[in-house]
Amino acid sequence: MGKINVLEKQVAELIAAGEVVERPASIVKELVENSIDAGAKNITVEIKGGGVQYIRVTDNGSGIEREDVANAFLRHATSKVRVEEDLGNIRTMGFRGEALASIAAMCRVDLLTRTQADVTGTLYRIDGEETYLDDAGCPVGTTITVRDVFYNTPARMKFLKKDVSEGNSVAAAIEKAALAYPQVAFKFLRDGMVKLQTPGDGKLLSAVRCVLGKEFADNAIHVSYMEGINRVDGLICKPSIARSSRSMQNFFINCRYVRSKTCMAALEESYRNSIMVGRFPSCVLNVTIPPYAVDVNVHPAKIEVRFADERSIFNLIYYGCKTALGTQDIQPQIKADELKYNPFVAEQGKTAPEQQRLSAVEYRRAVSQLAAPTGKTSSPPLKAREGISTPSEEVAVQVKSPGISGGYADIPVYRPMMPVLEREIEKEAVTSPIELRCQREDIPPQKAYAQNMYENARLVGELFGTYIVLEHEDEMILVDKHAAHERILFNQLKKSGIEGDRQLLITPISVQLSAQEHAAVLSNDKLLHEAGLTVEDFGGNTVVVREVAPVLIGTDIKDIVVEFAGKLAGGNTQLFSKELEEMYHTIACRAAVKAHDKTPAPHLEELIRLLEEGEDLKHCPHGRPISIRMSRHEIEKKFGRLG
Structure with a gap:
């Protein structure tokens, strides 16, 4: 064991100061608390370079008497605690007498103060072991200027973050003080710009509105x-x-x-x-x-x-x-201009989609042409399933189908909501839908068969506003519509990102964030752009969204930004693919059709079509299954029909 040494005063002070002064925000917090304890009604905080270069805190409190100025910078010198019993009855913000001593141990400090009883103010300057005291003209109150944080402890400098992050930590400290003391008027200047100003009218609601x-x-x-x-x-x-x-x-x-x-x-x-x-x-x-x-x-x-x-x-x-x-009415108010979002159609007109009247013969011909786009007829005529009557002379068929990315997709004929028809089986002439798709898209047959569980399934309806009920051969399939749509969107985002065109919002969306969230969003604007959001600083702790990717139209943009901000502020803000994947999770979840919302039958059918064509659609991004299946045999066993 080495020789035990008694540390010199300067070394001991540097170690102790590290407990109180971790960063510029710590300094501001301590100085603001001292101003509050001095009875100040107006406090102005100004910083430059995130507070590392320059901090100035000005108040109109009671000031410090000249004979006490030098003592204020001694360790454990305080006006708030005298005897042991005082520790159990602390009513002030500061009480240890460490703040000014710790700050002076690591920074260059100027103090300018005057009490009501004094005619002349006092200037006190401390730079390491050197001190200077003189008369000075100043109003009643105290101004403390701090320069060059950690100038004599360069090892601590490397633990400081970028100026923007340190500055936002300072802003957060001032915001907390403003909320705690609405009767005090706070003003915060950052690199010469006013970032926060509260009225100091004693009303908490006023301070909350500002902060x-x-x-x-x-x-x-x-x-x-x-x-x-x-x-x-x-x-x-x-x-x-x-x-x-x-x-x-x-x-x-x-x-x-x-x-x-x-x-x-x-x-x-x-x-x-x-x-x-x-x-x-x-x-x-x-x-x-x-x-x-x-x-x-x-x-x-x-x-x-x-x-x-x-x-x-x-x-x-x-x-x-x-x-x-x-005691409050907490039900959300639905405004007239808040339209229900249809995830399959970005722009919806007030009238029904264009309809075309076709005879049964014309309808069969159209279906046949759709199945064989090259002109070769590969589907035989349709006939009615046994026990089901054939359609009437004319059948209403929707010509255009809502597409997942907005507008209407170029699908000539939409599957109608009508009794299911099946093709007349001709072994020598029939090409199955799977084989057609394999030929058209040049994909292996085994892959097409694996993705084909939804093909030719009949839409029965919707259960609890959440599950799509399908009948497929001798099975019942329940599809979680939100999970399915979420996975489809997530796969699209992972495959191609959200690059390309952005849609300009008619009314930009402003989002109020905390100081840490604001800094995280602005320092990750490129990452947010990749996620489909064009975000700009709007002053204070507010950002504004002016452009979004088309897939996000109709979603709660503000909610997405808040969630992104929370994730970025809580972890490493470097660009990692994991972070981007988390963002895609969030976007897909927010943009997907919601459970418990009634969805029109054509939109459910469109979702099933997308499931037919998609890949890796067994689970949503959170791991929940997209669908469950139950055989006719199992259902009949439950009802005792198998004897």
């Missing part, structure tokens, strides 16, 4: 609930605008932002049976409890806390949110 966006604010439900001496107040969202990630869940304990699994679980449990699986509510909730009932000293950044009674906090949030939801 989390109009959609949340317009669909917010007020929460105010008390249980014993504990209380929860704030806003939660209506279930109809729930998101695919938890990025807009904001919990505060005595106005201190925290990450708490207890709070998260209570919130989401209150939405049970009111929200779709895989969706998460947004919230801004502040829990007010006695200081002695919570320990905020378990994490250097004070992000995590420990409750004396976890169950009481869970019940407080659960019943508070449940009560608020129960």
Whole structure:
């Protein structure tokens, strides 16, 4: 074992500072909290280069008296704790006396301050071991300027992310403070541009509108609930605008932002049976409890806390949110201009598709020509199945068929909804549909047979708005229409991507994101373009979608962007094929026909046609089976018809 050394003061300070100052956002958080504790009503934060080059925090708080300025930069020097008993009654944001000391240990710092009682302000400059103090003119309050973060610890510099990511972390810290203190007017400037400004009118809804966006604010439900001496107040969202990630869940304990699994679980449990699986509510909730009932000293950044009674906090949030939801009309409002999306037709007219009247003879001829496009007749005349009457003199046949990618596909004759007809069997003349396809597409017969389970199947109907019921020879086939369509789209995307033309949206779609999500989306715009979305920055934490791939027309574009943003913000943002495949999963799922929605019979038939022609269509991208089969023998056994 080596010799044990007592570390020098400067080395010890650098090690201790690393617990508090992890990145520029840590510095901003500590300085803003000090401003709040000083009673400031206006706080302005300005950064350059993501905060690595320059940070300035200005407030109109009480200021620091000149004789205390130098002491403020000493470790464990604080005005908020005097004796041991004070640790059990902490009501301020800061209390350890480490923030300024840790920042000064790793950065160059200038402090300009004046109290109401002083005529002249004080300038204090600290650069490593060198300090400078002098008179200065300034308004009441404090301005702290931080330059060159980690200038004397280059090893820490390599752990910093790009300036845009560091800047967004700073923005996130300011947003949390703005939500916790709506009575304080916050202003955030980033590289000379104002990115956030709150009114400071004391109304939480005003702060939410500035930070989390109009959609949340317009669909917010007020929460105010008390249980014993504990209380929860704030806003939660209506279930109809729930998101695919938890990025807009904001919990505060005595106005201190925290990450708490207890709070998260209570919130989401209150939405049970009111929200779709895989969706998460947004919230801004502040829990007010006695200081002695919570320990905020378990994490250097004070992000995590420990409750004396976890169950009481869970019940407080659960019943508070449940009560608020129960007193509101949370049913989504359907607007007149929200048309039902038909996944097979991008543009639908108000009139029925073009119809053509054909005689039975003409119809047989058309079917025969379709089966043999070269002019050779390969299908014999049709005859009625035994026991079923033949069609009348004229049969209505749809001339055009809805195509999966929009518009109408060039299919001369659509399969009609009518009693199934089968060809008269002539062994010497008949070429089976499978053989025709093999000849036409030059594919091996075994592959065609493997893909042919849906061919010649009769559409019986739709079950529960979710499953297509088919009859095929001596089998019943149940097809999950959403899973089938999802797999078809997914295969198309994997095969050819979403390159090519984009469709310009008449009304661009704006999407409000968190700071981390916003950064992830902008740094992965090429990946999103590959996924079919043209996304641009719209200022603040908002992006705007101006163009989309045709396959996405009619889908919930905003929801897709939010889900993509959550995935990118939660992991590595480099371009990996796995990430792109996950995006294709999401696009296919969102664009596919939905379960429980009634689908017209022609569209169901079109989906079955696509299954006939597709490859690798046994499971959806999530692994669920597309179809199940039950033989006539098994059905008759269930009904006791086999004796």
